[in-house]
Amino acid sequence: MHTLCDHAPGSNCQFPHVPYVPPDRGSRAVDPVIVVGAGPVGLSLALALTRLGVPVVVLDETEGQEDTRPARTAVLRPDTAAFVGRLGCAATLESAGTRWSAWRTVRRRRLLERVAFTPPGAPDASGAAGPATAASPIHLPQHALTRALRAALAGEQLAEVATGSRLAGIEQDEQGVTAHTRGPDGTSWRGSYLVGCDGPRSTVRKLLDIRFPGRTAVERYAVAALRTELPWPGEALLHRSPARHGGGPVAEVSARPLAGGVWRLDWLLPPGRELVTPDALVARIRDSLAGWTADSAAESGDDGAGGQGRLVPPYELLDTGVHTVHHRLARTWRQGRAFLAGDAAHLLGALGTQGLDEGLRDAENLAWKLGLAWHHGASETLLDSYQAERRGAVAARLRAADSALPLLRDGGAVRWRTVLPGAARGRSTLLTDGHLGRGPLGAAPTYARTPLAPAAGLPGETAVDTVPGGPVADVVVTASDGSVVRLRERLGQGLLVVLVAPGTGVWDRRHWQSAGLMPRLTNAVGALPMRAEILVTEAYPGATAHTVLVVRPDGHLVTALSGVRPGGLSACADAVRGGAYGRETGKTTEARAAGETGGAGKGDGPGGAPRDGAGSTAEGATGGTSGDAAGASPVDPPGSAVLHSESD
Numbered sequence: 001m002h003t004l005c006d007h008a009p010g011s012n013c014q015f016p017h018v019p020y021v022p023p024d025r026g027s028r029a030v031d032p033v034i035v036v037g038a039g040p041v042g043l044s045l046a047l048a049l050t051r052l053g054v055p056v057v058v059l060d061e062t063e064g065q066e067d068t069r070p071a072r073t074a075v076l077r078p079d080t081a082a083f084v085g086r087l088g089c090a091a092t093l094e095s096a097g098t099r100w101s102a103w104r105t106v107r108r109r110r111l112l113e114r115v116a117f118t119p120p121g122a123p124d125a126s127g128a129a130g131p132a133t134a135a136s137p138i139h140l141p142q143h144a145l146t147r148a149l150r151a152a153l154a155g156e157q158l159a160e161v162a163t164g165s166r167l168a169g170i171e172q173d174e175q176g177v178t179a180h181t182r183g184p185d186g187t188s189w190r191g192s193y194l195v196g197c198d199g200p201r202s203t204v205r206k207l208l209d210i211r212f213p214g215r216t217a218v219e220r221y222a223v224a225a226l227r228t229e230l231p232w233p234g235e236a237l238l239h240r241s242p243a244r245h246g247g248g249p250v251a252e253v254s255a256r257p258l259a260g261g262v263w264r265l266d267w268l269l270p271p272g273r274e275l276v277t278p279d280a281l282v283a284r285i286r287d288s289l290a291g292w293t294a295d296s297a298a299e300s301g302d303d304g305a306g307g308q309g310r311l312v313p314p315y316e317l318l319d320t321g322v323h324t325v326h327h328r329l330a331r332t333w334r335q336g337r338a339f340l341a342g343d344a345a346h347l348l349g350a351l352g353t354q355g356l357d358e359g360l361r362d363a364e365n366l367a368w369k370l371g372l373a374w375h376h377g378a379s380e381t382l383l384d385s386y387q388a389e390r391r392g393a394v395a396a397r398l399r400a401a402d403s404a405l406p407l408l409r410d411g412g413a414v415r416w417r418t419v420l421p422g423a424a425r426g427r428s429t430l431l432t433d434g435h436l437g438r439g440p441l442g443a444a445p446t447y448a449r450t451p452l453a454p455a456a457g458l459p460g461e462t463a464v465d466t467v468p469g470g471p472v473a474d475v476v477v478t479a480s481d482g483s484v485v486r487l488r489e490r491l492g493q494g495l496l497v498v499l500v501a502p503g504t505g506v507w508d509r510r511h512w513q514s515a516g517l518m519p520r521l522t523n524a525v526g527a528l529p530m531r532a533e534i535l536v537t538e539a540y541p542g543a544t545a546h547t548v549l550v551v552r553p554d555g556h557l558v559t560a561l562s563g564v565r566p567g568g569l570s571a572c573a574d575a576v577r578g579g580a581y582g583r584e585t586g587k588t589t590e591a592r593a594a595g596e597t598g599g600a601g602k603g604d605g606p607g608g609a610p611r612d613g614a615g616s617t618a619e620g621a622t623g624g625t626s627g628d629a630a631g632a633s634p635v636d637p638p639g640s641a642v643l644h645s646e647s648d
């Protein structure tokens, strides 16, 4: 039996003492978190946990090598790319990934839409990051991502990766969980929690007897990775009804650039299970390449082949495969001390939805919650919130895809024309939103009904452009050491308390801490029951001067407060911890919030009256009264599963 703990008496201790010592460690765990599966989701979860000072053991049945598969790629949105970057893989994202400069939608030979992507973090007029709807994603081979995560984890003292270890059994008790493995080193492992990141055929899910209902083979794509030159370097293409294809009828083909002149091409296959022969795939490749070259030449008035008909540009075929998209959602994502994440919990992928992106969001969401539970002791509300938030978000995504598909495939076009005005536009939106990262199919999720919301009617709550539970804008912020960074770079460790203070860009950094509202804010943040960092920003979309934003470790807004309000801040921290603080101190969120009076102090430094006198009206405004103290945030009602189709 492996008992991996930091300083339990007589343990076979493998980990150094954890440096972060929270004040209320009486009930904290000592055994590591067991992560089953060293795919991208398991590795990123393990890394995120070690960054929080939580020891992890990663069990994987393979020998720890990642096959090179250029056709198995991943599209990371700005939030998940930032998460992976913070885990130490930013260099890999830059070297192995590419950012698309635009997305083109073409029907036959007609360009329907060209959406230019904003480079990540590019400021708009307000100084906020570029609009999320058009922020460019990163596209990279999955093996490059997995290798980078594995290398980063190898440098972590708090992590042990046990390869050749196939999970075969799980036992849970009050104190922890025991995992039994098979393989050359088959043994038992003792952990505080266990997370099944073991892919679509998840052993953890099966051992926990959790159902995985949904639909099989919702869509199938023939996939190829090839090196060639296409007429729109750096731009991704969705081509509907391309003119002619030797390999069989093609309703849709996409071409998405990768680094090094490589492209991933996906041809939507007709429903059914027929095999795609190598000859048929080569015919598709040649037809698509020749068609695009000819179309581009025709646009420029040249037939592209010197009058010799259609020409296939030179290409080097690197990899092929068939990507079958299933839609499935595990009924339960938490059972006691065991959780599911990534493909073990959900399968999706139709219409540009990205399964791996969602898996990384699972990892980011669960890491800080397990970190809090490990250091401070578990709150049931906190641990349950993982399922409420993440399962709810993926369910909504699947629901959106499930309702769009019948309209788009199998004669759905006819239905569009007969039923709906503006059908062409709606159809194009449904086909591209997932790829573009917008709307219900593609935008980063908002946890509007999270159980971790503070009670309604918190005094001083104020509206900004981000709704509570939504992902915050990646604004430029100044940290207490004077460094100027993007907000997303500071996520992952604790709460972020962001003061909106216009005009501070010109202030001498040496006087930050003592100026204006800062001493009061520093005191309030120092008294919070969890780790928190103060940041200052010149502007935030929709925020007036002296607004204080409270941001969760995964970048979702808890709420915005007008001015410095110690009671409001501690109510937010309490809610984010699942109410643990209130229970420990005998105070409730509402009781502390109700004691709140107007919070903003006056001054001439950061957060005080700005030099130009602008934006000072919010100061001292109490705004709102103690409202509905019941305020319990609803979660997905039991049995509200999205998938209404066949079960597994």
Ligand SMILES: Cc1cc2nc3c(=O)[nH]c(=O)nc-3n(C[C@H](O)[C@H](O)[C@H](O)COP(=O)(O)OP(=O)(O)OC[C@H]3O[C@@H](n4cnc5c(N)ncnc54)[C@H](O)[C@@H]3O)c2cc1C
Binding pocket: 036, 037, 038, 039, 040, 041, 042, 059, 060, 061, 062, 071, 072, 073, 074, 075, 142, 165, 166, 167, 168, 197, 198, 199, 200, 202, 203, 204, 223, 321, 322, 323, 341, 342, 343, 344, 353, 354, 355, 356, 357, 359
């Ligand atoms: C051809 C192809 C193209 C794809 N394209 C895209 C795309 O464009 N975008 C996208 O988002 N996704 C895409 N996917 C899907 C994507 O690869 C998955 O969503 C992703 O791999 C999920 O990561 P994961 O870490 O959850 O699981 P996995 O990557 O499946 O990792 C699971 C790990 O668990 C281990 N394991 C399994 N069982 C056990 C056990 N009993 N004990 C110990 N270890 C175990 C496995 O060895 C593996 O290392 C594609 C997939 C394919 C095949």
